[in-house]
Amino acid sequence: MDWREKLFGKVLVKCDSPGTKNGKFENVPTLEALSDCVEEGEGAICGIYFSFANISDTSDDFGVRLEELYKAVQPRLKVVQVVLWAHVGTPEGPVEREAGFRRSLTGKPWLAVPFHDVDTKRRLTQKYNIAVGVPMLVLRGRPVRDALLSDPVGEKFPWPAPPVHELLRGVQLEGGKCKLYEELPNDSVRIFYFAAHWCPPCRAFSPSLCAALASVRKRRAKYANTQLILVSSDRSEQSYNRTLQSVLPVGALSVPWSSSDARLALPEALGVAGIPAVVVTDGAGKVLTLNGRQHLTTDPLGLNFPWGQRPVSVLTEQALLKMARHPALVLFIDDEDSEIEFAESVLTPSAESYYEECSIQFPGFCPYQNSSDDETIDFDYPTSRHSRLKKKPFKHTMFYIGIDGTDSADMLREHIGLDDAVPLLTAIDFPKQRMVTMNFGDEITTDSVQNFVDGYLSGNAVFKPLKPYSEKC
Helix, strand or coil, X not given: CCHHHHHHXXXXXXXXCCCHHHCCCEEEEHHHHCCCECCCCCCEEEEEEEEECCCCCCCCCHHHHHHHHHXXXXXXEEEEEEEECCCXXXXXXXHHHHHHHHHHHCCCCCEECCCCCHHHHHHHHXXXXXXCCCCEEEECCEECHHHHHHCCCCCCCCCCCCCHHHHCCCCEEEECCCEEHHHCCCCCCEEEEEECCCCHHXXXXXXXXXXXXXXXXXXXXXXXXXXXXXXXXXXXXXXXXXXXXXXXXXXXXXXXXXXXXXXXXXXXXXXXCCCCEEEEECCCCCEEECCHHHHHHHCCCCCCCCCCCCCCEECCHHHHHHHCCCCEEEEEECXXXXXXXXXXXXXXXXXXXXXXXXXXXXXXXCCCCCCXXXXXXXXXXXXXXXXXXXXXXXXXXXXXXXXXXXXXXXHHHHHHCCCCCCCEEEEEECCCCEEEXXXXXXXXXHHHHHHHHHHHHHCCCCCEECCCHHHCC
């Protein structure tokens, strides 16, 4: 699927289309509307403008400044507006909100996410960690609100941030074992932790971050070299030292207090607008996760570290909540690094094929449904070309790895009465109260998993009844 449709879905609203003054907006295909935009490199840039319908124009002039910039840098910028609502206890209902949506867009020279496309708006808001009530412009994954306000005519547009390795080149990171940034192993994942001692949420968050990192290093060999790097927002060197002490138990390194240029430039380079914040990058500086804090809150053991979007995830408590609404394929395995690698290798091809065939933009979101939690929409899945099974309507399905010994996997096994055998592949459909399990002893390979998935999704598998999920969990 094209990156533009992955971001915004298949259609956008054309804000300056004929009839907008009468409340009638024209929908245009996303690929057509953003045809000249490029994801990276030279070409038109797609900017995402997050606005709030119940903030008056007189109290917020960010949109006005954005329009001025838009006119100044055309045709290098295409804007897609995401109209949100500042939840501050206001009593307005859906009718008032849709009216606010229309008022916000009428006459604007750009595009917008449709009012009823709640999933896309929710996903974009979470993806870019948008603060309620703070209008924001995001360019290629980076919030650039401050850059726009300081350069309203766009002389330096698109305000490119220097690469992390350039900002930290020659910087002697300090901590347990001082070393230059460029001396870190090339294969090491880097966790940039933005925090300060004066910030109570930071002091509460640091122990959780350290515990998750220790768990990740212990469980997964490929993340054994993961390095935590503190970027302090403290107001004094004494406070900085206290913040550093809070993360030293996991061998954290820190951008020194004396390297103020790097410390002050890193938040903008990595798109950080507030603290505490966690950004995860690979060894080359590519951002893997922008909102690590939110991911850690729902995955305290780091089972799905480094928390990037993936077709197959490890089963967590949050996943169990999703399974109450969506069927899932779960491969239960032992808690061994090699077994996790094996499970990923055999499940991923089937999951990727499924999401591609169904045009599902990422696990947990289907563009054909009004809501990713909607249980009423069926759609067809074309089974693999080698299968003779007839396709049949089915519910949006997710793919998980259940690690034996974790609370989530054990809770699920107990609830559905599944024995302790591993590896074991099962399809669990709580909405339809049924399940099917691969015969224990059958070899689990990429092909056998695909055949199992085809059988399940076509409805031709041998199902057995399942008790309602709500009775026990």
